[in-house]
Amino acid sequence: MSIFGIIRIAVKSLARNKTRTFLTMLGIMIGVAAVIAMLAIGQGAKKIVDDQINSMGTNVIIISSNWGSQRSGARPAAGSGQLLEVADVEAIRDRVEGVLYASTIYNTWGRMKYEGNNWRTGIMGVDADYFFIRDMQAEKGSLFFSSDIENSNKVCIIGKTVADNLFGETDPVDKIIRIRNIPFRVAGVLKAKGQNVNGNDQDDIVLAPYTTVYTRLLGQHWRNMMIMVSAESKETINVVQQDILDLLQSRHRGTTSEEFSVRTQTDVAEAANKVSNTMTILLASIAGISLLVGGIGIMNIMLVSVTERIKEIGIRMAVGAGKRDVLLQFIIEAVTISILGGFLGILLGFGAAEVVGKSMKWSVAVTPWSVVLAVGFSCAIGIFFGWYPARKAANLNLIDALRYE
Amino acid sequence: MRLQHAPVVPWADSEERVVKDLLIKTSELSKTYVMGEFKVHALRGVDMEVSKGEFIAIMGASGSGKTTFMNLLGCLDHPSSGSYLLDGTEVHTISDAELTRIRNQKIGYVFQSFYLLPRTTALENVELPLLYCNKCNLHQRHEKALSAMRKVGIEDRRHHFPNQLSGGQQQRVAIARAIVNDPVFILADEPTGNLDTRTSLEVMAVLQQLHSEGKTIVLVTHENDIASYAERLVTFRDGKIISDVLNQNPHNALADLAKLPKLEEED
Numbered sequence: 001m002s003i004f005g006i007i008r009i010a011v012k013s014l015a016r017n018k019t020r021t022f023l024t025m026l027g028i029m030i031g032v033a034a035v036i037a038m039l040a041i042g043q044g045a046k047k048i049v050d051d052q053i054n055s056m057g058t059n060v061i062i063i064s065s066n067w068g069s070q071r072s073g074a075r076p077a078a079g080s081g082q083l084l085e086v087a088d089v090e091a092i093r094d095r096v097e098g099v100l101y102a103s104t105i106y107n108t109w110g111r112m113k114y115e116g117n118n119w120r121t122g123i124m125g126v127d128a129d130y131f132f133i134r135d136m137q138a139e140k141g142s143l144f145f146s147s148d149i150e151n152s153n154k155v156c157i158i159g160k161t162v163a164d165n166l167f168g169e170t171d172p173v174d175k176i177i178r179i180r181n182i183p184f185r186v187a188g189v190l191k192a193k194g195q196n197v198n199g200n201d202q203d204d205i206v207l208a209p210y211t212t213v214y215t216r217l218l219g220q221h222w223r224n225m226m227i228m229v230s231a232e233s234k235e236t237i238n239v240v241q242q243d244i245l246d247l248l249q250s251r252h253r254g255t256t257s258e259e260f261s262v263r264t265q266t267d268v269a270e271a272a273n274k275v276s277n278t279m280t281i282l283l284a285s286i287a288g289i290s291l292l293v294g295g296i297g298i299m300n301i302m303l304v305s306v307t308e309r310i311k312e313i314g315i316r317m318a319v320g321a322g323k324r325d326v327l328l329q330f331i332i333e334a335v336t337i338s339i340l341g342g343f344l345g346i347l348l349g350f351g352a353a354e355v356v357g358k359s360m361k362w363s364v365a366v367t368p369w370s371v372v373l374a375v376g377f378s379c380a381i382g383i384f385f386g387w388y389p390a391r392k393a394a395n396l397n398l399i400d401a402l403r404y405e
Numbered sequence: 406m407r408l409q410h411a412p413v414v415p416w417a418d419s420e421e422r423v424v425k426d427l428l429i430k431t432s433e434l435s436k437t438y439v440m441g442e443f444k445v446h447a448l449r450g451v452d453m454e455v456s457k458g459e460f461i462a463i464m465g466a467s468g469s470g471k472t473t474f475m476n477l478l479g480c481l482d483h484p485s486s487g488s489y490l491l492d493g494t495e496v497h498t499i500s501d502a503e504l505t506r507i508r509n510q511k512i513g514y515v516f517q518s519f520y521l522l523p524r525t526t527a528l529e530n531v532e533l534p535l536l537y538c539n540k541c542n543l544h545q546r547h548e549k550a551l552s553a554m555r556k557v558g559i560e561d562r563r564h565h566f567p568n569q570l571s572g573g574q575q576q577r578v579a580i581a582r583a584i585v586n587d588p589v590f591i592l593a594d595e596p597t598g599n600l601d602t603r604t605s606l607e608v609m610a611v612l613q614q615l616h617s618e619g620k621t622i623v624l625v626t627h628e629n630d631i632a633s634y635a636e637r638l639v640t641f642r643d644g645k646i647i648s649d650v651l652n653q654n655p656h657n658a659l660a661d662l663a664k665l666p667k668l669e670e671e672d
């Protein structure tokens with residue numbers, strides 16, 4: 001008999017048992033949905049990391065020292081615990097070819113005050129180059145200049161969130177705020193960047209000249225310095241990276257390359273993606289197990305269904321169904337269940353990914369290959385787990401099947 | 406026994422019936438069921454010939470091997486030994502696949518307990534043998550199934566499920582299924598075993614009608630009344646044929662049906 005005829009028979013007998021068919025389908029459906037959603041969430045996580053890293057700027061190299069971790073036990077003396085120094089930034093800017101901008105960065109936290117309003121946020125001490133590296137502009141007022149840095153002027157640029165919280169409707173430009181009780185003049189408000197993909201507010205920030213931050217705000221024990229560099233082009237970024245490392249080593253006698261961390265954006269992205277890939281694989285494996293359980297569910301139901309329909313099989317054989325017809329009928333029943341379940345699972349997976357994406361503000365991405373994977377997998381499950389019950393059905397002895405009560 | 410009053414001619418003496426369009430010939434057909442250490446010799450060497458167009462009733466006590474013999478004739482089972490020639494085919498030598506094809510195209514089987522597929526309409530049940538041969542499309546299938554149902558007078562119940570039909574109606578659906586592929590012969594194993602007198606007569610009338618249209622029919626029964634509608638009576642005992650006689654004066658089921666007292670019509 002033709003394959004289409006058998007498909008018709010299989011679909012009909014599934015339709016005769018709608019509840020059972022649906023319940024069996026549910027296992028595959030949830031499995032496939034889980035795989036799709038997990039892969040989509042994983043893909044979303046990757047995208048978040050990528051976006052975050054891209055938002056650092058273009059062709060960025062980040063330099064920090066590994067002093068503390070490398071020489072644990074031999075903690076540096078107060079204030080000198082830093083391998084990197086401001087002179088290194090000058091050296092990189094002047095002596096490494098292909099460097100566009102370079103900025104010292106000090107990070108700290110502090111409480112700030114304007115009239116009755118309080119706010120607490122991160123404060124970055126930066127060079128004027130930093131604005132170019134990060135592509136930052138002032139919405140109101142102005143950025144600060146090299147002269148402010150040379151003179152350690154007490155000026156700052158504030159992000160929009162800080163402006164809203166401290167000033168409300170008032171125009172912040174040229175007002176004096178007190179950061180850790182030290183008066184700073186607000187030179188300008190940064191153009192709002194909004195939340196990043198991660199939901200972190202990029203406008204909750206205060207920037208000030210690194211010289212001022214160093215002398216006025218940093219404690220004696222924690223003067224951890226970072227350098228951010230922007231290379232001229234993507235093509236030369238690795239050469240620049242190596243040159244910077246060489247330069248730093250030659251400037252700091254007796255250090256090894258391990259004591260500096262000179263990483264490009266790509267390095268950071270790769271490290272982060274490694275983590276998110278591992279996560280994705282882990283999540284997908286767990287989802288895959290549920291798919292496997294769904295497959296075993298199919299086998300279970302098909303076995304029950306074969307036993308339940310022994311008489312039917314006998315009747316079919318008596319009127320002219322061959323072994324092959326019965327085998328195919330049961331396999332097709334299993335495959336139909338799993339494909340239909342897989343299809344509904346894809347829809348459910350899309351839905352779940354969407355909900356997760358909305359509620360966690362992740363941009364989840366259902367990739368075509370994950371759909372192909374899920375469909376292929378559920379088809380394979382149908383054949384694999386349908387095979388054994390179908391074999392059982394096809395190998396029934398006709399007379400015994402007819403006599404079965 | 407009513408049958409013994411009718412003039413009966415032994416098979417061996419009826420020269421004119423031998424080898425006239427031979428349909429079935431079994432020789433030394435045996436079947437032994439092995440159940441662990443026990444062996445049940447259900448058939449012990451059956452020789453029988455059936456010509457086209459015969460209507461045979463097989464009789465015998467319970468356990469005498471009637472069903473076993475019918476299963477072999479119907480190609481539902483393999484004999485343990487002996488040979489079986491059906492319409493020119495040496496059935497005992499052929500493969501399972503060919504056996505399946507013969508079941509589908511040459512044989513129509515009617516069972517005591519109907520064996521209709523549950524939750525499947527009468528029409529779909531009748532179509533079943535057609536599904537397993539690639540000869541006809543959907544439309545032709547419907548046509549053939551309907552004409553088979555018309556023949557047995559059940560086409561008005563085509564959309565009913567088996568559990569919505571009476572025993573007699575179910576058996577008629579089963580007969581329609583047996584004849585839908587226009588088989589060379591019909592095997593009926595106690596088709597009236599589960600039916601009351603009236604519906605038994607109705608079923609017999611249908612079989613006699615099919616016989617008059619030229620179908621070869623082999624019927625198993627242990628009721629003499631039922632056997633009296635056939636033209637030839639074969640009796641089994643302990644897996645062997647002990648008598649094989651012609652029934653010169655078969656009863657007419659339709660006439661007997663008319664003689665039955667009328668059912669009180671309610672509604």
Ligand SMILES: Nc1ncnc2c1ncn2[C@@H]1O[C@H](COP(=O)(O)OP(=O)(O)O)[C@@H](O)[C@H]1O
Nearest residue numbers: 438440445447466467468469470471472473474
């Ligand atoms: N499938 C089977 N397995 C084992 N023994 C069987 C089987 N079918 C029939 N028999 C035995 O074979 C003998 C003949 O049975 P059967 O052909 O059904 O007799 P009948 O139909 O005349 O009542 C009986 O003794 C029965 O128990």
Ligand SMILES: [Mg+2]
Nearest residue numbers: 471472473594
């Ligand atoms: Mg029997």
